[in-house]
Each structure stands twice: as structure tokens, then as C-alpha cells.
Amino acid sequence: MKLKFTKMQGLGNDFVVLDGINQAITLDREQIRKLADRHFGIGCDQLLLVEKAEGQADFRYRIFNADGGEVEQCGNGARCFVRYVHDHGLTQKNEIRIETLSGVISPHLEVNGNVTVNMGKPIFEPEAIPFIAEKRALTYPLELPGQPVTISAVSMGNPHAVRVVPDVDNAPVDTEGALIESHPRFPKRVNVGYLQVLGRTHIKLRVFERGAGETLACGTGACAAVVVGIDLGLLDHQVKVSTRGGELTISWQGNDEPVWMTGPAVTVFEGEINL
Numbered sequence: 001m002k003l004k005f006t007k008m009q010g011l012g013n014d015f016v017v018l019d020g021i022n023q024a025i026t027l028d029r030e031q032i033r034k035l036a037d038r039h040f041g042i043g044c045d046q047l048l049l050v051e052k053a054e055g056q057a058d059f060r061y062r063i064f065n066a067d068g069g070e071v072e073q074c075g076n077g078a079r080c081f082v083r084y085v086h087d088h089g090l091t092q093k094n095e096i097r098i099e100t101l102s103g104v105i106s107p108h109l110e111v112n113g114n115v116t117v118n119m120g121k122p123i124f125e126p127e128a129i130p131f132i133a134e135k136r137a138l139t140y141p142l143e144l145p146g147q148p149v150t151i152s153a154v155s156m157g158n159p160h161a162v163r164v165v166p167d168v169d170n171a172p173v174d175t176e177g178a179l180i181e182s183h184p185r186f187p188k189r190v191n192v193g194y195l196q197v198l199g200r201t202h203i204k205l206r207v208f209e210r211g212a213g214e215t216l217a218c219g220t221g222a223c224a225a226v227v228v229g230i231d232l233g234l235l236d237h238q239v240k241v242s243t244r245g246g247e248l249t250i251s252w253q254g255n256d257e258p259v260w261m262t263g264p265a266v267t268v269f270e271g272e273i274n275l
């Protein structure tokens with residue numbers, strides 16, 4: 001099978017984007033892993049599939065982690081998605097509605113090339129983060145080999161555990177992040193964010209992503225971290241998030257309001273690959 005693809009990135013969180021409207025695509029887990037492999041494939045953190053919507057939305061957006069698992073949401077990918085469908089002539093609209101496994105989100109392409117996305121409201125319900133019975137992102141203990149840690153949990157459609165740390169550059173993102181990602185209390189596994197508060201409107205963030213390991217940035221991770229920071233009374237309603245790959249702006253007015261994310265989306269190259 002020959003596949004046309006586009007390599008994109010949002011703050012260094014990188015994607016292989018495939019047009020599933022103009023080419024027939026059926027990929028199994030192994031094929032996705034191969035495409036995502038940085039040595040034997042194209043290389044990416046996530047593979048994004050553009051499809052026709054089944055409902056009223058403009059498109060359907062499917063997301064696969066580098067390990068081949070399909071997931072509910074991807075924030076940096078949502079910005080790349082709108083850039084992709086626009087640049088490839090699949091729509092003329094600057095604002096589109098896209099179906100994801102966790103509902104409809106609406107990205108908006110700005111005149112300066114940045115993209116703003118209404119990411120929907122954060123979810124604190126126990127169904128989203130199964131072991132948490134309360135509706136707030138308060139702090140919970142989690143048993144890990146060696147020592148318990150405290151986490152706050154929130155879903156942005158996909159599950160996130162957030163740790164507030166004093167020095168994110170020296171946080172054990174790879175080691176502890178991997179243990180929390182596959183902790184038995186998260187049966188669907190979890191993305192793990194390490195948040196350092198630099199001020200009421202500025203945080204530094206690193207994320208160990210479920211199914212991909214540490215990435216240079218995670219859009220839903222940034223939303224989750226800011227929601228947790230606001231909920232814990234540490235942050236104002238609009239926050240600059242510095243990641244290893246660059247900066248995002250996240251805002252949330254609280255309660256049932258949606259979370260807004262603004263940041264860049266960039267095409268790196270296009271190509272064709274034999275699978």
C-alpha cells in the first residue's frame with residue numbers, strides 16, 4: 001500500500017497526518033507503530049487521520065499514539081488538523097467543527113497562522129478518571145514503589161494526572177512518569193504532567209504522554225495543568241505555558257466553561273511511503 005502523508009508539528013509534538021478522505025486507509029496497530037518509528041518509519045508522537053464526519057461536524061479526527069493505540073483527544077494535533085484541512089483544500093472555512101472520540105471540538109485558524117481551539121470543558125467525573133469520586137481536581141495520594149506521590153487528576157477528553165513540582169527541569173519525568181502512566185489505578189493508563197508555577201500567569205510544563213513517552217509539548221496536558229493550577233488556587237484565568245518545544249496560551253474561566261488553547265501548527269514536509 002502506498003500512502004501520501006504530511007509531517008507536521010505543534011511545539012515539537014510531531015505528527016504524521018493522513019488524508020483518509022481521498023485515499024482508502026486501513027491500518028493495524030503494527031503498521032501505525034512502523035509509521036511512527038523514528039528509525040524504521042517516518043517518526044512521530046501521534047498519527048492523525050482525517051476522515052469524513054459521521055454527524056453534523058465538518059470532519060472526523062482520529063488519533064493514534066506512537067504505540068498504535070487509538071485515543072480520545074490531542075490538543076497540538078487539533079491545531080495541526082485545521083492547518084492541514086485548510087492547506088490541502090479540504091475546506092475553505094477558518095473555523096471547523098471536528099468529531100473526536102471524546103466529542104466535538106472547534107479549532108479556529110487565526111490570520112497570524114496560530115490556531116485557537118475550544119477544547120471543551122474539563123471533566124472531573126469519576127467515569128473519566130475512574131478512581132476519583134469527587135468533582136474537583138484536588139490532590140490525591142498515589143502509591144508508587146518506594147514512596148507515595150500526590151497527583152491531581154482531570155480529563156480533557158483524555159486522562160491526565162498532574163504533579164505540581166518546585167523544579168520541573170529536574171523532575172523524574174521519564175522514570176516516575178512511566179510508573180504513573182501504567183499505574184493500576186488508571187486502567188486506561190494516563191498522561192502525566194509535571195507543572196512548575198513561575199507566577200500566577202506563567203507555568204513551565206513537561207508531560208510524559210501515555211503511549212508516546214515524554215514529548216516536547218502536550219496540548220491537552222497544558223489544558224489539564226492549567227485547569228488543575230486554577231482549581232488549586234495557584235493560577236489566574238489566562239496562563240502562558242512554557243514547554244520544551246515552545247509556548248501555548250491556555251485560558252479557563254472555571255466551572256462549566258470550556259478551556260481555550262492558542263498556539264502554532266506547522267507543516268514540516270510531505271511525502272509518500274510504501275507500507
Ligand SMILES: N[C@@H](CCC[C@H](N)C(=O)O)C(=O)O
Binds near residue numbers: 072218
Ligand atoms: N500530544 C497530545 C496528546 C496525545 C494523546 C495522549 N498521548 C493520550 O494518550 O491521551 C496533545 O497535544 O494533547
